[in-house]
Amino acid sequence: MAGQGGSSAAPQRGSGRGVVISDDWPGYSLDLFTYPQHYYGDLEYVLIPHGIIVDRTECLAKDIMQDIGDNNIVVLCVLKGGYKFCADLVEHIKTLSRNSERSISMKVEFVRLKSYHHDQSTQDMQIIGGEDLSKLTGKSALIVEDIIGTGRTMKALLNNIxxxxxxxxxxxxLLVKRTSQPDGYRPDYYGFEIPNLFVVGYALDYNEHFRDLNHICVINDNGKGKYKV
Known part of the structure; x- marks a missing residue:
């Protein structure tokens, strides 16, 4: 699987549960894919095509079914970036449940976490909708997030829950970002481990833009400047 720059090795399945995308992975040329015309000139390259995201999400659904099937689960979707991944993951789990002797009964709740300003993670984290977390008392919870970096935000949410x-x-x-903290937080399930890049698409945004982009892409300086607030 060649990227835009030639013959670098393709992403590999890691020893854990995620596909590891190396720091020197050149990605895919934007010319190979369709994407909204209003983002022309705003992106460097496609890091993860939509089809690969869908396939990995189905694999994660199988892992979750194997581990926690026969449970009643409250799915806590972290908005806004997690809505697309959550919807697709839940749909895959429902399909597997219908065709399996094991089944998962799921209810979906929503919470918003705010910790980014432009492309920088901040020290402060706000939980919006946290009053609904009381519904998790005595229940089995599956938190669904779009991307985890240092893990600080997720740890704060877990402490609250x-x-x-x-x-x-x-x-x-869906994503775990490699940071300067090698012993940082790791989720139970994740789709891809990616380099320390700011990525957009598949509902991940930059100041509310790029959520309508199906692929996960790396934003360029022009895009950051155009949509800076």
Whole structure:
């Protein structure tokens, strides 16, 4: 699987549960894919094409079914970036459940976490909709997130949820970003481990733009400047 720059090795399945995309992975040329015309000139390259995202999401659904099937689960979707991944993951789990002797009963709740300003993570994290977390008391919870970097935001959310004494908490994230903290937080399930890049698409945004981009792409300086607020 060649990228835009030639013969660098394709992403590999890691020893954990995610596909590891190396720092020297050149990605795919934008010319190979369709994407909204209003983003022409705003992106460097496609890091993960939409089809590969869909396939990995189905694999994660199988892992989740294998581990926590026969449970009643409260799915806690972290908005806004997690809505697309969550919807697709839940749909895959529902399909597997219908065709399996094991089944998962799911209810979906929503919470918003705010910790980014432009492309920089901030020290402060706000939980919006946290009053609904009391519904997790005594329940099995699956938190669904779009991307985890340092893990600081997720740890803060988990600390908040644990106050309500849920029966079980599992975390699924589409992306895990490699940071300068090698011992940082790792979710129970994740699709891809990616370099420390700012990525957009598949509902991941930059100041509310790029959510309508199907592929996960790396934004360029022109895009950051155009949509800076």
């Amino acid at each position: 644990e106050k309500y004494k849920p029966k079980m908490i599992k975390v699924a994230s």
